[in-house]
Amino acid sequence: MLNVGExxxxxxxxxxxxxxxxxxxHWTLLLLLLFALVISTSDLLLFIVVLxxxxxxxxxxxxxxxxxxxxxxxxxxxxxxxxxxxxMIDTTNINPEVEFRISIVGPLTNIFLGSIFGxxxxxxxxxxxxxxxxxxxxxxxxxxVFNILPAFPMDGGxxxxxxxxxxKSDYDATMATVKVSYWITGxxxxxxxxxxxxxxxxxxxxxxxxxxxxxxxxxLFGGTQAEMQSATxxxxxxxxxxxxxxxxxxxxxxxxxxxxHLYSIALEKKEHIILTRLNGTLMALxxxxxxxxxxxxxxxxxxxxxxMKSSTNVFDALTMISALNSxxxxxxxxxxxxxxxxxxxxxxxxxxxxxxxxxxxxxxR
Numbered sequence: 507m508l509n510v511g512e513x514x515x516x517x518x519x520x521x522x523x524x525x526x527x528x529x530x531x532h533w534t535l536l537l538l539l540l541f542a543l544v545i546s547t548s549d550l551l552l553f554i555v556v557l558x559x560x561x562x563x564x565x566x567x568x569x570x571x572x573x574x575x576x577x578x579x580x581x582x583x584x585x586x587x588x589x590x591x592x593x594m595i596d597t598t599n600i601n602p603e604v605e606f607r608i609s610i611v612g613p614l615t616n617i618f619l620g621s622i623f624g625x626x627x628x629x630x631x632x633x634x635x636x637x638x639x640x641x642x643x644x645x646x647x648x649x650x651v652f653n654i655l656p657a658f659p660m661d662g663g664x665x666x667x668x669x670x671x672x673x674k675s676d677y678d679a680t681m682a683t684v685k686v687s688y689w690i691t692g693x694x695x696x697x698x699x700x701x702x703x704x705x706x707x708x709x710x711x712x713x714x715x716x717x718x719x720x721x722x723x724x725x726l727f728g729g730t731q732a733e734m735q736s737a738t739x740x741x742x743x744x745x746x747x748x749x750x751x752x753x754x755x756x757x758x759x760x761x762x763x764x765x766x767h768l769y770s771i772a773l774e775k776k777e778h779i780i781l782t783r784l785n786g787t788l789m790a791l792x793x794x795x796x797x798x799x800x801x802x803x804x805x806x807x808x809x810x811x812x813x814m815k816s817s818t819n820v821f822d823a824l825t826m827i828s829a830l831n832s833x834x835x836x837x838x839x840x841x842x843x844x845x846x847x848x849x850x851x852x853x854x855x856x857x858x859x860x861x862x863x864x865x866x867x868x869x870x871r
Contacts, residue, residue, distance in 0.1 A: 518585055527571055532587035535560065555638055560586055562619055562646055566653075567591045569615040570608055570661075577604045582829055590649075594829055598822045602671035609664035613653040620646030657687035659729025680737035687730040694723045740821040742860050748823045749816030751855055752837055752845030756781060763804055768793070779846060781836065784808055788843070790832040811836045816844070824852045 698719030
């Protein structure tokens with residue numbers, strides 16, 4: 507599943523890199539793996555099944571990321587969690603064809619993996635290995651079909667929107683997909699109710715199945731709401747540029763500066779937003795990263811900064827900054843930093859702008 511908003515790496519453990527992409531495991535998944543390990547007293551079958559399942563999820567997310575990278579789209583991180591995974595892909599101003607390719611490859615990868623496991627099952631005897639392969643076949647086909655549903659926040663929702671963008675604006679395409687998403691969510695709820703009423707099974711099992719259906723419906727509804735709000739916010743702020751919100755309250759220091767020098771800047775110049783360049787890349791210094799121990803160089807405090815032009819739309823700027831962990835965007839001109847913008851400032855401005863627009867519409871009524 508694609509994630510184009512705020513980083514999900516908080517509360518996650520970084521386990522490595524693939525193709526330059528940081529791979530994180532959320533604590534919820536770690537807890538599930540630990541639980542599977544604890545209850546696998548006689549053998550490790552359950553633990554192995556859960557581990558292989560999330561390896562399949564990682565392959566799904568890597569498929570998104572590889573296609574994105576091949577199309578010149580930045581991929582910052584992949585986070586595996588208890589409900590699957592998410593790839594942090596910068597989709598700012600992405601064209602419909604590229605969005606379609608990035609989105610569709612995830613479900614197709616699951617179907618491909620499921621097909622491979624299904625073929626292998628045909629050549630194995632009855633054993634625990636057969637059980638594992640059969641499960642991986644079924645779950646990958648299920649994940650592929652589920653992900654291709656034309657509803658947010660599934661990959662299929664982005665596939666539908668990218669197709670609609672060929673004849674509609676981004677806002678209209680998103681709103682049309684939102685309507686389809688609500689219909690699918692309603693169908694799932696209705697199907698769950700019909701199942702509970704008509705299926706001849708014990709009430710306990712009906713409760714469990716209905717609860718699963720309900721979780722899926724809530725997941726789809728929440729993702730749809732988020733996409734609708736983002737589209738509305740982007741449309742309402744389409745003419746607003748970050749150049750009007752720039753702050754000059756920052757300072758740029760050499761990467762060789764000492765901690766004592768940073769202290770004097772904070773004390774004398776009353777500045778706490780400090781930028782530097784490491785290997786030609788603009789970075790911000792997160793002073794709170796030094797709380798846990800001794801810091802020998804400012805490179806240990808550096809975090810990536812979203813770099814943009816003053817003509818960047820405020821919503822796109824917010825998306826770019828939220829994908830990183832610094833909360834700061836730097837506006838540059840001819841390679842020089844001319845101002846900075848923070849997540850908090852953009853959010854406050856967007857909120858006030860939309861509140862003003864809402865009041866104006868109500869006044870006209």
